[in-house]
Amino acid sequence: DVKVTQSSRYLVKRTGEKVFLECVQDMDHENMFWYRQDPGLGLRLIYFSYDVKMKEKGDIPEGYSVSREKKERFSLILESASTNQTSMYLCASSAPRDYNYGYTFGSGTRLTVV
């Protein structure tokens, strides 16, 4: 069964900490995405990557960076965590032209910044 795995289900971090959220997929997908999900706002795109070492900003990249050194791994970095980054973070992957299945999502990381 295809999988997108996010390293942590729940995280609690302090304001100002550097936070790493890891995502690994085993489907050899080219595209990977990081979204955050907040009540009433739906899923908002933070960053995406369409190839190793390639990245593009999404709609809300401020305060975040990403790294994709290997095809299967896409990391989201909060350089200095703030309370307004408390949210559910979802990673997803897809293959170009894979019109039958859209994204495959990870189970999410619920991050609380205190």
Next chain:
Amino acid sequence: EDKVVQSPLSLVVHEGDTVTLNCSYEVTNFRSLLWYKQEKKAPTFLFMLTSSGIEKKSGRLSSILDKKELFSILNITATQTGDSAIYLCAVEDGSSNTGKLIFGQGTTLQVKP
């Protein structure tokens, strides 16, 4: 600015009821519209729609797209408590090959016994 709007934002029904969830969109380069169901964990894929007027069905769920009026509906008949979830609508941005999805706010459905 591209956007996807879902309505209602939340809905409470009783088992056996039929529900209709709405999704309207304004996306410059429309490629497809997708529906997902999200329970406690990862959203799971329900439907992908690319052509107007062709209904897609899976059991008690069905969906249809109207590309002229720029909306889609998701119908659930004979609802069960297991249908309680957040239903997400997303439109694929066709301006690149990355398959970027633009999501609506989601509709939270609660089905009471």
